[in-house]
Amino acid sequence: MKKLKFWLTGLLFAQLLLAIALLFINQWEEQKSKPKPILAIDWNNVDKLIVEDNDSDVTLTKTENTWVLSNTKLPIKQDNIQELLRSLEMLQTSWPVATLKSSHKRFEVVKDKFVRRIQIFSKDKLVEELFFGSSPGLRQSHVRRVGDDAIYSVDLDTLDINANSEMWIDTSFLATGSDISLIKGPDYSLKRPGASWEFNQSGPSIFLGSSRHGKLDQAKVEAFTTFLSNLEIISVAQYKPVLTSDDTTKVKLEITDEKGSWTYLFVNVGDAYFVSRNDQSDMFILDQGVYESIANVTQADLLVDKPKTDDEANEEAVSSSE
Secondary structure, eight states: OHHHHHHHHHHHHHHHHHHHHHHHHHHHHHHHHSOOBSOOSOGGGOOEEEEEOSSOEEEEEEETTEEEETTTOOBBOHHHHHHHHHHHHTOBOOSOSBOOGGGTTTTTEETTEESEEEEEEETTEEEEEEEEOOOSSTTOEEEEETTOOOEEEESOOGGGSOOOHHHHBOTTTTOOOSOOOEEEOSSOEEEOSSSSOEEOOSGGGTTSSOGGGOOBOHHHHHHHHHHHHTOOOOEEOSSOOOTTSTTEEEEEEEEEETTEEEEEEEEEETTEEEEEETTOSSOEEOOHHHHHHHHTOOGGGGBOOOOOOHHHHHHHHHHHHO
């Protein structure tokens, strides 16, 4: 009887140990399969990204708190870079779709066959590298971290990872600030000392913007300044127009806003329209409508319309009836 009791106690103890072991194994397996970040890095210290596809690549660098194109130092769309960084930070592991090195090429996540490649730097040191490959579904990609053979399916479309530098440029970076206080153009010089615009009769501009020609229309000037603060380029010009050519039209604007003083040069050559600014070495392509809404403005366009005389009214009536 004592032997039976001993064996039963031993069996119960063994079952208890087995139950505890199974519990720990299950917890370990559950913890192992629990999603975790693919990239475990300090994102606050990330200061450079290289994005590459099969045709092109772009290097984005962080200067102080602003991201720019590395080669030209042109500012990029800050919302776009922040969105990409958030997407990379949120990449999570799941059950891997493959774990063998021999599968890398099939999923297009290897050096000689990929859809997108991203290199992440901190203080000029490469800290992580990702290959994005084939798509398992809508707005999804296969991804592999360099140094790990596992391939995961993630919710990030490679179309949202752009390797074309032109697509990164902040097309509004040449726009003036919203608080413009001085504008000097071809035949006008205006200032806004308070709430209203007036002709600038001081300094070397004394012969510009003479009030004898009429009264400023505040609404028209405000509309003009809105065009300036909404200025957008199309792209960087691949060549600079010949400014001394006879068929080249040039219009210079000097503007002071809350950010500083700027000198703009608007250029028209045939069907091509350009703009440059004194703090940039490049010239930029403009849409024709944007060019005309700024460069074609003269002082007469900013004045209050004079009432028509009887003769002018009669001439207009005759013209409209013909």
